[in-house]
Amino acid sequence: MKxxxxxxxxxxxxxxxxxxLYIFITVLFMMGVIFGAVIVNTLDPAQKEGLLNYLSYFFQxxxxxxxxxxxxxxxxxxxxxxxxxxxxxxxxxxVIGIPVLLVFIFLKGLVIGFTVGFLxxxxxxxxxxxxxxxxxxxxxxxIPALIIVAVSGINFSILLVRNRxxxxxxTIYPQFVSFSILVTGMAVMMLLSSLFEAFISPHLMKTAVPxxxxxxxxxxxxxx
Numbered sequence: 001m002k003x004x005x006x007x008x009x010x011x012x013x014x015x016x017x018x019x020x021l022y023i024f025i026t027v028l029f030m031m032g033v034i035f036g037a038v039i040v041n042t043l044d045p046a047q048k049e050g051l052l053n054y055l056s057y058f059f060q061x062x063x064x065x066x067x068x069x070x071x072x073x074x075x076x077x078x079x080x081x082x083x084x085x086x087x088x089x090x091x092x093x094x095v096i097g098i099p100v101l102l103v104f105i106f107l108k109g110l111v112i113g114f115t116v117g118f119l120x121x122x123x124x125x126x127x128x129x130x131x132x133x134x135x136x137x138x139x140x141x142x143i144p145a146l147i148i149v150a151v152s153g154i155n156f157s158i159l160l161v162r163n164r165x166x167x168x169x170x171t172i173y174p175q176f177v178s179f180s181i182l183v184t185g186m187a188v189m190m191l192l193s194s195l196f197e198a199f200i201s202p203h204l205m206k207t208a209v210p211x212x213x214x215x216x217x218x219x220x221x222x223x224x
Contacts, residue, residue, distance in 0.1 A: 021151050025105055029147065032109025037117030039110070051118060059209045062202065074198035081142070081190035085149060089183045092153020093176075095161055101150045108146060112139065126208075133204040141193040145186040152182050 015022060043051075088104065091097025116135055119127035156179045163172050 018151050018155055021154060022147070025102075025147050025150055025154075028102060029105050029109040029143065032106040032111075033113035033116075035106075036110035036113025036115075039114055040117040040121050043118075048122065052122060062206050062209055070198045070202070073202075074194050077194040077197050078191060081194055082187060084146070085183060085187050085190060088146070088149045088153055089180070092149070092156050092179060092183075093160075095157050098154050098157050101153055105146065105150050108143070112143075130205065130208040133208045134201060137204070138193045138197045138201060141189050141196075145189040145193075149183055149186050152179055 088101060091100050091104075112135060116128075116131040119131045121127070123130065156175060159172060159175055
């Protein structure tokens with residue numbers, strides 16, 4: 001109980017000390033989401049038709065249980081998440097990684113905004129419901145984890161600059177260990193997200209699949 005209290009207190013101190021950076025990164029992510037949703041309106045009919053055809057095949061695969069097996073989906077998802085976390089950890093250890101981390105967070109928001117925006121734009125409330133069950137749940141873990149790693153990586157890079165190039169102080173090994181432990185903790189969060197995405201999310205998506213006829217009708221409209 002005491003350890004939990006100390007852990008909770010350390011997290012609160014960390015968030016409070018980096019409050020402005022957390023706000024900045026969160027706003028940057030939200031800007032990416034908004035920009036991604038706006039991009040949907042710039043697609044031409046041919047691009048929309050291609051995306052709808054892809055959705056149609058995906059929805060049919062869900063209904064016919066022909067998508068990848070849960071174990072394989074978990075391996076792919078976890079592999080992608082570990083690569084992402086590992087790359088962000090490396091970027092956090094280098095000064096030049098700061099702008100890359102910022103761009104990465106923005107692009108993550110852009111992808112989510114575009115995905116949800118396209119589903120809502122084309123399928124209305126059915127698309128909103130499908131986006132809610134297919135995109136939102138796992139990202140409730142993924143997005144906070146990425147933001148925490150990005151903030152910690154940027155903070156460590158700034159500390160590295162101050163320590164090595166400005167003040168020429170001693171070791172920053174304790175901060176390196178703390179940063180690495182935090183990244184490991186966020187990797188565990190990614191593990192939980194991958195488990196949900198592979199074993200639970202497909203069942204939720206099956207309950208929200210829009211009628212295939214609706215997508216066929218939309219594709220027919222774009223062909224005119």
